[in-house]
Amino acid sequence: MLEYTGIIEIIRSIILIIAAILIVITAIGILRLNNEMDKVIYVRLHLLGVMDLASILALIGLNQPLLAGIYFILAPFLAHAMANAYYHGEDEKKYENIAEHNNLTARTEGDKA
Numbered sequence: 001m002l003e004y005t006g007i008i009e010i011i012r013s014i015i016l017i018i019a020a021i022l023i024v025i026t027a028i029g030i031l032r033l034n035n036e037m038d039k040v041i042y043v044r045l046h047l048l049g050v051m052d053l054a055s056i057l058a059l060i061g062l063n064q065p066l067l068a069g070i071y072f073i074l075a076p077f078l079a080h081a082m083a084n085a086y087y088h089g090e091d092e093k094k095y096e097n098i099a100e101h102n103n104l105t106a107r108t109e110g111d112k113a
Contacts (some may be wrong), residue, residue, distance in 0.1 A: 015061035022054035041086050045079050052079075 029047050033040055052075040059068035 012061045015057050019054040019058035023051055026051040045083055049079060
């Protein structure tokens with residue numbers, strides 16, 4: 001029969017494997033995203049949220065609950081700050097898309113008249 005520490009090590013190993021799989025899937029997802037998508041930053045932030053969860057699992061698996069707790073508390077604040085900075089920032093691509101949308105809207109309204 002396995003000892004108590006042996007069971008704990010198996011559980012930690014399983015948690016680390018799950019975390020590694022989540023990190024690899026997230027990295028592939030971020031790399032495959034098309035940069036031409038509108039507001040791609042929000043999709044990337046969502047994928048990084050999955051990576052945050054995997055990192056917290058990895059820290060728990062490595063017996064670092066204090067770091068996992070700090071990361072669990074700070075990660076949502078940082079993601080919100082990045083999204084807020086993008087939303088209120090001066091991103092040229094964001095304004096180009098708005099200008100293109102306004103031009104297309106003006107053209108279609110001109111065609112209807």
